[in-house]
Amino acid sequence: MSKAQFTREKILQKSAALFNRQGYAGSSMSDIMQVTGLKKGGIYNHFKSKDELALEAFDYIVGKINQRYSDALKGKRHALDRLRAIIQVFRVYIDEDDFLLKGGCPVLNTAVESDDTHPALRQRVQAVMNSWRHLIHRFIDKGIERRQIRPDVDADTVATIMISSLEGAVMMSKLYGDPVHMQRAIAHLDQYVQTLAVQG
């Protein structure tokens, strides 16, 4: 990695964590200078504007989360195991002290901040949300094909229920600083996923 690439990566990492805690509107250029330890010019060398940095920092942090999905899904072949693996990824918000994700789920945070104010960011969040929904959809379709999941299960509905419960629970656990809400949502969804199984 060249020095320029190294600096670029550091700016992305530090500002992604900052945006995830304080929001985009709540993070000033001087906050960004402080967390990166760079002068304004050093940041503008790599990103044309705070807006461009916001978009790229969002992609960066989502890339890290998607890597967690890939890792969690490795070797999982059964549809129910795959759905459970996705659910378990959300433990990161209560079990780990990940510098990047201290502010909670960036998809939730950015959705809430951007939906009425920032069309370009909102579009990025929609794209990530689409990719998560399609992943769940695909696992369910495969599961129906392999007779692991009941043929009457509606994949879109399952995706909405799983994602909304998990994201809502991140919000509640973060609000109280208490893992119990995430734990309850995970236990509930594990049971819910079981009800999708073909009875055998």
Add this chain to the structure above:
Amino acid sequence: MSKAQFTREKILQKSAALFNRQGYAGSSMSDIMQVTGLKKGGIYNHFKSKDELALEAFDYIVGKINQRYSDALKGKRHALDRLRAIIQVFRVYIDEDDFLLKGGCPVLNTAVESDDTHPALRQRVQAVMNSWRHLIHRFIDKGIERRQIRPDVDADTVATIMISSLEGAVMMSKLYGDPVHMQRAIAHLDQYVQTLAVQG
């Protein structure tokens, strides 16, 4: 209502709607002046600071939502009807074009914005969240007492599942501008609430 009270009420209403769309950090004093049609001095006559206005605007908008709960619960005596009434209140985010709630659920929005940045606001959100959880808790306790709800139901868990699913679904429906996610969450929770019933 005196002229001063009228002005105060107008500032609260307009800025509550603004904060709910743009967030607190995303709303400048000049945004507040624009939506209220007042000069800075006119606003500071009633509120010492943007921070004080933020706290009072949050209480104001939550008061309007709590009024909706009261209305929805009027005359409902059966525990399951009470839980369903709470769930139905969330239709406001997809069925109505309420000026105040155009930005979505202020409890979700303020929780996400304040959890890492604004202790006083976060405390207010916790208090509202507590009151919602206690309401659900009380309905379930009563329902168990009256043999409408199974005695093994854990009221705290039900509160977490209901609130997290509903808030997560507001986020998804707002993100896409599509009511379907809220509709799915409501249908799912109606079924879930049914599973709490004493079999008869």
